[in-house]
Amino acid sequence: EASAKVIDGKKVAKEIRDEIATEISKMKDAIGVVPGLAVILVGDRKDSATYVRNKKKACESVGINSYEVRLGEDSTEQEVIKHISCFNNDPSVHGILVQLPLPSHMNEQNVVDAVCIEKDVDGFNPLNSGRLAMRGIEPLFVPCTPKGCIELLRRYGVEIKGKRAVVLGRSNIVGRPAAALLDGEDATVTVVHSRTQNPEEITREADILIAAVGRPNMVRGSWIKPGAVVIDVGINAVEDAKNPRGYRLVGDVCYEEASKIASAITPVPGGVGPMTIAMLLSNTLVSAKRAHHFIHSSSKLDA
Amino acid sequence: EASAKVIDGKKVAKEIRDEIATEISKMKDAIGVVPGLAVILVGDRKDSATYVRNKKKACESVGINSYEVRLGEDSTEQEVIKHISCFNNDPSVHGILVQLPLPSHMNEQNVVDAVCIEKDVDGFNPLNSGRLAMRGIEPLFVPCTPKGCIELLRRYGVEIKGKRAVVLGRSNIVGRPAAALLDGEDATVTVVHSRTQNPEEITREADILIAAVGRPNMVRGSWIKPGAVVIDVGINAVEDAKNPRGYRLVGDVCYEEASKIASAITPVPGGVGPMTIAMLLSNTLVSAKRAHHFIHSSSKLDA
């Protein structure tokens, strides 16, 4: 009796990767340039290593050159920044990504700020965040996860303008920029966070709900306005004895309940996750095109 | 039968100016430094000239040196930027203010961006806006008008944390940063704008309402939740034959109606207006203290 349409991030991400691959081969043919993405991985967190591997694979699949630097857990902030500087000056690199989190002895903001804004494909530089937060000024790059959320809404024909949107969570990498993007599309946006009282009363007013809190199944069916569109950014591991790994991944939204109330919803996994990587590829392509003044495009992904 | 407490911006601004004057004389005694504010006025708009005159007077009243450059309507963007560069390099200048709006043949953002962020006492540089929009990173300066709104709430003991706040308007100089500041104080914030449907339904949920739309008397009594605190940023001239000038100033909120519903409200004039100038003085003092590593302070105005 689940009635919500499934917003298939995996499928959309595949379409986008195909579009990107086409663009890249056109650019290569026209001006001989291949986009390049450099990834810096510090320490030996398994999840980070997996993310980096997936990003490299995705690059290959669309024809982006990928470069990787791995540094030990005990390397210094200066060493990381030195590598960033090299990539900043390397014309074959159009995007630089520092896999977060960094070891706790480093100041993450210092490191992220070292990426020049022209190659800040994560969109985490305060200058890019600042431009995103301001009306009438475009950032060079929009952070990948929130950009992916908006792209899903667009490709599923969800009208944003004039709608009420609620964003659960206000992190600098997801909630905050998602709210700025929704406002830029003329939704009326409310940001809910851990100090919000009665969050369910507020989410129930949302035509569009984006959840990015990192709390498994926090958003219950009763939190959702009938017919709302729900984008679930959360990726949470919960114990699951039946699963060979001993855990499974769930979102911030209780899918079973929500899918009976919402008109459309993203699954976890297979929703926002694949879109994040697709947007990273898109940002890298945008960067290469900008660096080489290559403007041929019919893609909806730019700007 | 009006029951709302009047939030007296004029009185609070006077208190703040007195605090600033005391701090400035302490700094002068201790290290011989006097804060300096440079104002650049381009063209001959009467209202702009009035604002600049008021700012100069306010500087004098607290012991800040003020410098002024007036350029003709037909001067070039380059000329304006040249003067900004001079002030950027002048150690006796701690704040630089470009009076807006500029003549239409200039790119306002280019000019504003020319002010180095260490002297951006208006807080309009995208790097300052970006830092304000991000959690966990402090801007060097908070824009004066929204800072004044928050300071009024603070000095009147209005609790912000956990409250629902609605900001009407989303300009880069008022609405947008006001929303960021309220969120920073842990309110749950909704931003309403010209594309919002049924704004009155949303404003009626607000414990704290900040109106900055530039529409005379738009917010009626019925838009306000009983007991809410209302901060009216609007300054609108409306025709008034009874007034010797032929007009009078009103806010974005219909004061007669609102003062019967709200628990506290700012008047126009005499509310946010005087606070804006007081915050400019405060930002200039903060800048001078930072430049000279002068940390003696018991003021609540810093950061």
Ligand SMILES: NC(=O)C1=CN([C@@H]2O[C@H](COP(=O)(O)OP(=O)(O)OC[C@H]3O[C@@H](n4cnc5c(N)ncnc54)[C@H](OP(=O)(O)O)[C@@H]3O)[C@@H](O)[C@H]2O)C=CC1
């Ligand atoms: N699909 C993808 O590609 C990506 C998925 N994610 C996932 O998205 C989720 C969020 O990530 P991220 O933004 O980095 O997380 P953060 O931990 O940085 O931020 C979480 C936010 O949620 C808010 N929050 C926490 N608990 C509650 C609560 N009970 N009620 C309301 N708000 C609450 C916090 O509020 P406060 O500010 O008050 O502390 C904070 O703003 C995670 O599950 C993460 O794994 C993240 C990035 C990419």
Ligand SMILES: NC(=O)C1=CN([C@@H]2O[C@H](COP(=O)(O)OP(=O)(O)OC[C@H]3O[C@@H](n4cnc5c(N)ncnc54)[C@H](OP(=O)(O)O)[C@@H]3O)[C@@H](O)[C@H]2O)C=CC1
């Ligand atoms: N007291 C002081 O010191 C100061 C006072 N002011 C006053 O504050 C007011 C706002 O100034 P400013 O922010 O610069 O103005 P702007 O014109 O730059 O912005 C106005 C904002 O209000 C929104 N808006 C306009 N009409 C409506 C409507 N009918 N319903 C909902 N929202 C609407 C606009 O929405 P959209 O984005 O969709 O167009 C826009 O975001 C003015 O009266 C100004 O004089 C300003 C600065 C300092």
